[in-house]
Amino acid sequence: xxxxxxxxxxxxxxxxxxxxxxxxxxxxxxxxxxxxxxxxxxxxxxxxxxxxxxxxxxxxxxxxxxxxxxxxxxxxxxxxxxxxxxxxxxxxxxxxxxxxxxxxxxxxxxxxxxxxxxxxxxxxxxxxxxxxxxxxxxxxxxxxxxxxxxxxxxxxxxxxxxxxxxxxxxxxxxxxxxxxxxxxxxxxxxxxxxxxxxxxxxxxxxxxxxxxxxxxxxxxxxxxxxxxxxxxxxxxxxxxxxxxxxxxxxxxxxxxxxxxxxxxxxxxxxxxxxxxxxxxxxxxxxxxxxx
Amino acid sequence: xxxxxxxxxxxxxxxxxxxxxxxxxxxxxxxxxxxxxxxxxxxxxxxxxxxxxxxxxxxxxxxxxxxxxxxxxxxxxxxxxxxxxxxxxxxxxxxxxxxxxxxxxxxxxxxxxxxxxxxxxxxxxxxxxxxxxxxxxxxxxxxxxxxxxxxxxxxxxxxxxxxxxxxxxxxxxxxxxxxxxxxxxxxxxxxxxxxxxxxxxxxxxxxxxxxxxxxxxxxxxxxxxxx
Numbered sequence: 001x002x003x004x005x006x007x008x009x010x011x012x013x014x015x016x017x018x019x020x021x022x023x024x025x026x027x028x029x030x031x032x033x034x035x036x037x038x039x040x041x042x043x044x045x046x047x048x049x050x051x052x053x054x055x056x057x058x059x060x061x062x063x064x065x066x067x068x069x070x071x072x073x074x075x076x077x078x079x080x081x082x083x084x085x086x087x088x089x090x091x092x093x094x095x096x097x098x099x100x101x102x103x104x105x106x107x108x109x110x111x112x113x114x115x116x117x118x119x120x121x122x123x124x125x126x127x128x129x130x131x132x133x134x135x136x137x138x139x140x141x142x143x144x145x146x147x148x149x150x151x152x153x154x155x156x157x158x159x160x161x162x163x164x165x166x167x168x169x170x171x172x173x174x175x176x177x178x179x180x181x182x183x184x185x186x187x188x189x190x191x192x193x194x195x196x197x198x199x200x201x202x203x204x205x206x207x208x209x210x211x212x213x214x215x216x217x218x219x220x221x222x223x224x225x226x227x228x229x230x231x232x233x234x235x236x237x238x239x240x241x242x243x244x245x246x247x248x249x250x251x252x253x254x255x256x257x258x259x260x261x262x263x264x265x266x267x268x269x270x271x272x273x274x275x276x277x278x279x280x281x282x283x284x285x286x287x288x289x290x291x
Numbered sequence: 292x293x294x295x296x297x298x299x300x301x302x303x304x305x306x307x308x309x310x311x312x313x314x315x316x317x318x319x320x321x322x323x324x325x326x327x328x329x330x331x332x333x334x335x336x337x338x339x340x341x342x343x344x345x346x347x348x349x350x351x352x353x354x355x356x357x358x359x360x361x362x363x364x365x366x367x368x369x370x371x372x373x374x375x376x377x378x379x380x381x382x383x384x385x386x387x388x389x390x391x392x393x394x395x396x397x398x399x400x401x402x403x404x405x406x407x408x409x410x411x412x413x414x415x416x417x418x419x420x421x422x423x424x425x426x427x428x429x430x431x432x433x434x435x436x437x438x439x440x441x442x443x444x445x446x447x448x449x450x451x452x453x454x455x456x457x458x459x460x461x462x463x464x465x466x467x468x469x470x471x472x473x474x475x476x477x478x479x480x481x482x483x484x485x486x487x488x489x490x491x492x493x494x495x496x497x498x499x500x501x502x503x504x505x506x507x508x509x510x511x512x513x514x515x516x517x518x
Contacts (some may be wrong), residue, residue: 001453018392055375152353247368250370274370274371274374275370275371275374275375275507276371276375276507276508277371283372286370286371287297287369287370287373288297288298288299288302288371289296289297289298291300
């Protein structure tokens with residue numbers, strides 16, 4: 001079970017794993033972050049002594065952390081602290097940048113993510129990503145969500161219909177989109193586009209969802225909808241979110257990691273980070289005494 | 292306060308203004324308890340009246356500080372030590388206001404006793420008064436200096452207050468049994484002593500909140516919390 005291709009076969013994209021909470025009411029599925037909830041979680045992502053270099057410049061320094069399954073973990077820190085760079089290591093997005101060298105280890109379950117022979121396309125099926133700027137394809141709403149499945153060779157209309165509806169429902173955009181599925185996704189508002197991006201990410205039934213500043217271009221109401229969605233999805237997905245907005249980290253995450261100048265300064269339950277952090281640099285950052 | 296200054300100077304100024312207001316209020320309560328005890332021991336009705344009238348300032352300070360805290364919470368969304376400082380201020384202010392009321396109660400007894408013939412002096416009453424006033428002064432120092440050690444001394448010294456109060460209680464009881472004519476006076480004195488003992492309890496509350504504010508750990512009610 002070295003590469004992710006094995007686990008791909010155990011979980012075809014059109015057959016979702018058993019979601020324990022499926023069918024429950026929305027409100028009962030909302031996962032309120034608490035200190036206790038971080039304790040019974042098992043490890044999903046293991047990062048060991050990870051360093052990253054852009055040419056000769058080192059951007060990440062000997063990072064080690066364990067990110068729990070089915071929890072929301074937030075990465076916070078000032079610009080240039082390495083939080084997005086680390087996020088992009090998790091699904092090998094840094095491969096796209098020339099001259100990047102990574103040392104150390106990064107595992108998602110048993111998959112050695114940094115293995116040069118790894119099937120990166122298969123990896124990204126398991127690790128979805130939502131970006132700061134929503135990026136719908138210039139296609140219909142339906143095709144945007146179905147895209148990942150079509151790539152994977154699924155063309156059965158019945159399965160596609162099912163997955164599109166289920167994904168849009170889970171991403172809390174079904175009611176707004178159901179009567180215009182064949183219309184261009186570019187006609188949706190920013191907040192709707194971002195929820196569509198989340199629907200597209202979950203259509204291929206990933207295990208991990210990475211979010212890089214998912215709300216920074218959205219108004220407060222659209223932001224609240226995404227945050228509610230994050231809370232709901234966290235019962236079935238492992239979510240890692242990078243955010244500049246500390247209140248957002250406080251509101252949405254179970255655990256918070258604070259990075260500064262490429263180093264992991266402190267990683268603890270979100271309640272601890274925001275009420276009683278142990279490291280002075282974290283204290284200075286969350287109270288606004290920085291720089 | 293925390294070693295670094297806020298990036299936002301206005302926020303920094305608001306926090307230090309809140310601290311200053313609390314200290315001014317604490318100073319008023321210190322003066323009130325000292326005044327009421329002096330009115331009691333020196334049989335000074337004018338001073339007692341002054342303490343009673345001064346309570347309005349303490350009450351107004353409570354309302355203003357509460358309002359400042361709510362505004363800071365709503366507008367600044369404080370975190371970590373700032374959050375602990377502001378929530379501590381919100382709790383301390385309630386204790387201080389109550390301590391002001393207790394000083395008024397003592398002043399009212401002083402007023403009552405000033406119309407009666409003098410009792411024999413009770414050494415423990417003076418000591419109880421001095422110690423409870425000192426407990427507040429020390430708790431406020433601990434708050435300003437973020438001094439956990441000093442706060443813990445306040446918490447530990449509450450036992451001394453309790454001991455003094457119980458000794459005085461028995462002393463007054465014996466005094467009443469010897470001579471039933473003093474019952475009214477002695478009961479008033481006993482009531483005043485009880486107020487001083489309660490005053491000390493509130494000083495302990497302040498000290499406990501200071502420990503929380505500095506360390507982030509709650510030292511109240513040991514043993515009553517599971518885990």
